[in-house]
Amino acid sequence: MDFAFGEKEEEFRQEVRDFLSEVVTPEMVEERAGGKYYERGPHSKELMRKVGEKGWLALTWPKEYGGQGRPLGDRFIFAAEMLNYGVAAGGSGIAIVAPILMRHGTEEQKKEWLPKIARGEIEFSLGYTEPDAGTDLASLQTRAVRDGDDYIINGQKVYSTMAHQVGYHWLAARTNVDEPKKHKGISLFMVDLKSPGITIRPLKTIADELTTEVFYDNVRVPAKNRVGEENQGWYYIAEALDFERSLVVNIVNSERIVEGLIEYTKETKHKGRPLAEDPFVRQGLAQLWIEVNIKRLLGWRTAWLESQGIVPNVEAAVLKIFGHELDQRVAKTGMEILGLYAQLEPGSKWAPLKGIIEHLYRFAIHLSYGGGSHELMRTIIASRGMGLPRLH
Amino acid sequence: MDFNLSEEQEMLKTTARDFLEKECPKSLVRQMVGDERGYPPELWRKMADLGWLGLIFPEKYGGLGGSFLDLAVLQEEMGRACLPGPFFSAVILGGLFVLNAGSEEQKTSLLTKVANGELILTLALTEPSAGYDAASVEVEAISDNGDYVISGTKLFVPDAHIANYIICIARTKKGTAPEEGITAFLVDGKSPGISCTVLKTIAGDKLCEVVFDKVRVPKKNIVCKLDQAWSAVEKTLQQATVAKCAEMVGGAQQTVQMSADYLKERIVFGLPLGSFQVMHYYIGNMVVDVDSSRFLTYEAAWRLSEGLPCAINIAMAKAWTSNAYRRVTALGEQIFGGVGFIEDHDMPLYFRRAKAAEVTLGDASFQRELVARQLGL
Ligand SMILES: Cc1cc2nc3c(=O)[nH]c(=O)nc-3n(C[C@H](O)[C@H](O)[C@H](O)COP(=O)(O)OP(=O)(O)OC[C@H]3O[C@@H](n4cnc5c(N)ncnc54)[C@H](O)[C@@H]3O)c2cc1C
Numbered sequence: 129m130d131f132a133f134g135e136k137e138e139e140f141r142q143e144v145r146d147f148l149s150e151v152v153t154p155e156m157v158e159e160r161a162g163g164k165y166y167e168r169g170p171h172s173k174e175l176m177r178k179v180g181e182k183g184w185l186a187l188t189w190p191k192e193y194g195g196q197g198r199p200l201g202d203r204f205i206f207a208a209e210m211l212n213y214g215v216a217a218g219g220s221g222i223a224i225v226a227p228i229l230m231r232h233g234t235e236e237q238k239k240e241w242l243p244k245i246a247r248g249e250i251e252f253s254l255g256y257t258e259p260d261a262g263t264d265l266a267s268l269q270t271r272a273v274r275d276g277d278d279y280i281i282n283g284q285k286v287y288s289t290m291a292h293q294v295g296y297h298w299l300a301a302r303t304n305v306d307e308p309k310k311h312k313g314i315s316l317f318m319v320d321l322k323s324p325g326i327t328i329r330p331l332k333t334i335a336d337e338l339t340t341e342v343f344y345d346n347v348r349v350p351a352k353n354r355v356g357e358e359n360q361g362w363y364y365i366a367e368a369l370d371f372e373r374s375l376v377v378n379i380v381n382s383e384r385i386v387e388g389l390i391e392y393t394k395e396t397k398h399k400g401r402p403l404a405e406d407p408f409v410r411q412g413l414a415q416l417w418i419e420v421n422i423k424r425l426l427g428w429r430t431a432w433l434e435s436q437g438i439v440p441n442v443e444a445a446v447l448k449i450f451g452h453e454l455d456q457r458v459a460k461t462g463m464e465i466l467g468l469y470a471q472l473e474p475g476s477k478w479a480p481l482k483g484i485i486e487h488l489y490r491f492a493i494h495l496s497y498g499g500g501s502h503e504l505m506r507t508i509i510a511s512r513g514m515g516l517p518r519l520h
Numbered sequence: 521m522d523f524n525l526s527e528e529q530e531m532l533k534t535t536a537r538d539f540l541e542k543e544c545p546k547s548l549v550r551q552m553v554g555d556e557r558g559y560p561p562e563l564w565r566k567m568a569d570l571g572w573l574g575l576i577f578p579e580k581y582g583g584l585g586g587s588f589l590d591l592a593v594l595q596e597e598m599g600r601a602c603l604p605g606p607f608f609s610a611v612i613l614g615g616l617f618v619l620n621a622g623s624e625e626q627k628t629s630l631l632t633k634v635a636n637g638e639l640i641l642t643l644a645l646t647e648p649s650a651g652y653d654a655a656s657v658e659v660e661a662i663s664d665n666g667d668y669v670i671s672g673t674k675l676f677v678p679d680a681h682i683a684n685y686i687i688c689i690a691r692t693k694k695g696t697a698p699e700e701g702i703t704a705f706l707v708d709g710k711s712p713g714i715s716c717t718v719l720k721t722i723a724g725d726k727l728c729e730v731v732f733d734k735v736r737v738p739k740k741n742i743v744c745k746l747d748q749a750w751s752a753v754e755k756t757l758q759q760a761t762v763a764k765c766a767e768m769v770g771g772a773q774q775t776v777q778m779s780a781d782y783l784k785e786r787i788v789f790g791l792p793l794g795s796f797q798v799m800h801y802y803i804g805n806m807v808v809d810v811d812s813s814r815f816l817t818y819e820a821a822w823r824l825s826e827g828l829p830c831a832i833n834i835a836m837a838k839a840w841t842s843n844a845y846r847r848v849t850a851l852g853e854q855i856f857g858g859v860g861f862i863e864d865h866d867m868p869l870y871f872r873r874a875k876a877a878e879v880t881l882g883d884a885s886f887q888r889e890l891v892a893r894q895l896g897l
Binding site: 129130131132133134137201390393394404407409410411413414415417418419421422425426428429432433442443445446449450503505506507509510511513514515516517518519 | 521522523524525526589776777780783784791792794795797799800801803804805807808811812815816818819822823833836839840885888889891892895896897
């Protein structure tokens with residue numbers, strides 16, 4: 129065993145740091161601070177273009193598609209450093225659309241779309257979930273019917289995050305209603321969100337930021353925007369999930385938040401003594417620090433497996449469960465430490481740590497079902513990992 | 521970065537697993553709880569023949585010169601097998617203390633014998649105050665005519681009833697800091713004035729009360745410098761803590777495996793119990809606990825092996841693994857139901873050991889306090 133990064137990896141890390149020190153502005157950090165984990169404001173888009181110009185959005189893509197052809201592990205280092213700088217770049221376009229296009233797109237699609245994605249010029253909102261199809265995604269009902277060179281699409285998507293801020297929808301729709309096996313009738317489309325017939329309605333979440341509902345009313349989408357074969361979309365979606373396993377828990381930088389809490393308790397006095405002297409605070413923060421380190425190690429393991437050409441499956445489920453439930457525990461313990469001040473939201477006078485703990489307390493709620501139900505993740509560990517039978 | 525064991529470590533693991541499955545079946549483990557010595561001497565000899573008793577001692581002291589990662593691998597298998605006997609006290613607590621603090625002569629004479637199975641050592645540190653810190657060392661050794669005379673009670677001393685030598689950590693001076701004035705004495709287990717009582721423990725291991733009643737020890741039996749033994753004690757405790765964590769990881773891993781096997785066989789309401797999702801939830805939690813414990817532990821062992829700073833890593837590993845092992849065995853008991861409540865079953869062995877390991881060498885809150893200090897809190 130060896131828990132150190134190699135020399136080449138450390139060199140790359142330094143390169144990333146140098147680059148980020150140069151391009152990251154306070155505005156970029158500010159835009160994401162205090163609760164904008166999913167939104168893409170103008171500064172974040174600016175950063176994304178800069179990272180794109182550098183070629184690092186497509187860090188590990190093959191060179192023929194405009195990538196840098198770097199080892200898979202570099203992606204993990206890059207993501208970790210971005211997180212450390214408090215910024216993010218590269219969403220669904222990089223993580224999901226591009227890998228599927230590379231494997232299943234037509235030559236024309238690859239030429240047209242991949243370079244734009246790599247340069248950070250376009251971004252996608254994921255259009256999977258519907259009111260009656262969440263975890264059980266194969267139940268989706270949005271219909272796409274072939275009509276000459278187009279498909280005509282009708283239906284409703286929900287929680288399509290960033291649909292109001294990006295140009296394209298990565299849409300899963302039903303192309304075969306007669307197939308009794310529901311997952312065999314789904315196709316994938318790249319839809320211009322400005323197409324006539326599309327209505328986007330923002331939904332305000334408990335965590336302040338917006339997600340959206342997207343309504344399709346006889347929307348015409350050119351057939352050349354269908355990705356891969358008709359009715360094979362389900363398999364592409366499943367495959368795409370395998371690409372970014374080690375990065376799934378990189379939404380919240382719990383390590384940095386715990387560091388913030390530690391500093392806060394050293395500096396803040398309660399009844400004349402630093403909070404950090406309170407045994408409850410010491411125990412709580414030590415526990416979080418331990419768990420932050422576990423998240424780090426589980427992430428390293430998953431990334432290491434990927435770099436060995438292995439698709440981590442059970443290991444990724446372990447990482448997602450641990451990492452995201454840790455984010456929830458960070459919020460819970462943090463709120464307990466803050467006491468009465470815990471209730472102050474970002475932007476409020478007197479809000480400790482700019483309200484990030486209070487915000488995380490609301491934001492983290494959905495992490496244990498979004499992007500994969502944690503109940504199902506445990507079933508994956510039990511069935512694939514330990515061989516238990518599954519009823520569904 | 522590499523999350524695999526080395527080839528040699530894989531070999532050690534396989535050898536250890538095969539050997540212990542054959543030589544240390546659960547029937548033996550149960551039998552040894554009621555045994556006066558607590559282990560079969562033949563097994564001890566065989567372990568010596570395999571080189572295990574000297575695994576981490578340098579070759580010049582009759583050892584194999586292995587690393588802490590190697591030790592962790594072996595300890596994991598021992599934890600899996602619930603191996604009874606004095607490996608932890610003789611090799612890890614006693615042996616490593618001598619290695620850390622002993623003179624060249626002491627190392628040569630003592631470690632060679634530990635490695636070939638002739639000598640059992642143990643470390644007598646804790647007292648009725650039940651703390652692992654320097655301030656808890658109150659047993660006194662008073663200088664008298666070139667000898668030292670030790671008086672007081674040591675408690676929770678593992679395997680003292682069979683130890684050839686007890687390394688007694690005693691106070692020789694009331695210094696300004698509690699760490700000052702602590703000395704280690706190599707005390708012959710048969711010395712006049714020593715009385716040893718084996719306690720009845722949850723894990724069925726042999727923890728003893730050792731009463732020192734004016735026990736006379738020659739000056740040359742001081743290990744390490746007079747008054748200055750504490751840092752060697754601390755170092756030994758850290759090494760032992762990593763080893764204990766590895767042992768817990770092995771036990772926890774085996775508990776998950778046993779539970780999953782049972783869930784496939786046991787039929788309830790016409791279906792395998794393991795097809796009910798709540799059981800998936802339990803198993804999922806158990807696997808998360810095992811994996812997280814494993815990597816914290818192995819990172820700490822790796823840092824120890826590499827000579828990197830690791831006090832915080834060791835404390836983190838013990839704080840987490842202590843509770844994780846307990847949680848895993850509690851779920852194991854829940855999964856097995858009544859059959860796991862019967863003493864003949866393997867589940868009680870793990871359930872009992874998990875609690876013992878949790879409180880040994882500092883429980884989670886003790887270790888978290890160490891972490892907090894390392895974080896500057
Ligand atoms: C902030 C946010 C952003 C999102 N962004 C997007 C996006 O950009 N694009 C998109 O397509 N979707 C998005 N989603 C949707 C997300 O993927 C779904 O919420 C998720 O798939 C769960 O679906 P659901 O909400 O319908 O809950 P359900 O599937 O109805 O689940 C309800 C509860 O039941 C549990 N559960 C479900 N199935 C099982 C089972 N088999 N066994 C045991 N328990 C089960 C779940 O874990 C959950 O706790 C987003 C959601 C949120 C909250």
